[in-house]
Amino acid sequence: MTLKLVIGNKNYSSWSLRPWLALKAFDIPFEEATVSLGAADFKEQVRAHSPAGRVPVLLDGPAVVWESIAILEHLAERFPGKAIWPADPVARAHARSLATEMHGGFGALRSVAPMNLWRPIEARTLPEAALKDVRALERRWSEARARFGQGDGQAGPFLYGAFSGADAMYAPVATRIRTYGIEVGPLALAYVEAIHAHPAFVEWKNLALTESEVLPEDEVDWPVVKRV
Template sequence: MALKLIIGNKNYSSWSLRPWLALSALDIPFEEILVPLDAPDFKARIRERSPAGKVPVLIDGEATVWESIAILEHLAERFPDKGVWPSEPAARAHARSLATEMHNGFGALRSVAPMNLWRPVEPRAFPEAALKDVRRIMRRWNEARERFGAGGDFLYGAFSGADAMYAPVATRIRTYAIEVDPVSAAYVEAIHAHPAFVAWKEAALRETGVLPEDEVDWPTVKRV
């Protein structure tokens, strides 16, 4: 039975991007079900599958998995040969730690820089708390690349679940023209060049639904 992944708008839904990107990049077949975040019956439709009432939700036969980090762990168990996590134990432990840190943290950056793939690349001023998040993310990226990144352009060389978790941050860095160090800048480019991400973004740019809370220039909606 094919996996089913319920997601929200591709332009805005950073949490939906994470498992979608992992599934696509790691060649795990699945069916996509998109429920617009501003649909009047959004909560009702999602709660049919998830008690959290949020996207993403993975349906795997009789199993229902919500929360992006839990979906990645489920995929790692179901598809042990797909490389959801690095194979080397120290790298795998590090990747899981980074992914969980992303899941639980960096709220200051996320609150002032929502994912918005159709916004033109333009800088904006950020509070110190958000800049502190950026500096912490750069330290994590640099450490992963230095210790485990040989053999590829991603945090642990080959694309993994950790990259899926940090892909929305890479979009924020580009969208809001945030200055980062050379290692982090190269990593942001690698995420944007990945064919799976390119496919997601192309679909996002075709969307028309607008969420005012994710448009930092509101009431102006800037689109590339």
């Protein structure tokens, strides 16, 4: 039975990016349906699939899964051979903790630097609370890379060596660091570049750049809309 993922606009919907990226990265076939984030009846359209009225939503036969972290866990159970989480139990526990922290944390940074893939790279002054989030991100990434970067014996550029569910969760904030010209150290910068170079992310971004709908609340330069 084919999976179906309900998502929002690719340019802006950071929540939608996460499970879409995981599905693509792990070569799991799926169909997608897009509900415009700017639609007047957005919640009503999404509630036709999920009681939460938010994207993303994964439809897997009778199973309805919402919230990006829950979708990743469902995929890990559904496709155990896909290595969505690290095989080593200690690394896996760390990856799940890190992913869950991203799901509910770093709100100061996310609120002032929304995901916007068509905005040119241009530095923006951030408040101190957002800068604290950036430093915390660097610490988390450094620890993951130092402890688990060999990825079960195989080195790789992602948090646990090979691409994992944790990287899917952190991909949107990696785009924010690039888009807003946020200064980070060499390790964090290399990680941001690795996310942007992943074929699944490249595909998402190319599709995002074809979109035309503008959401003023996610355009920090509003009323100017800057596009690459």
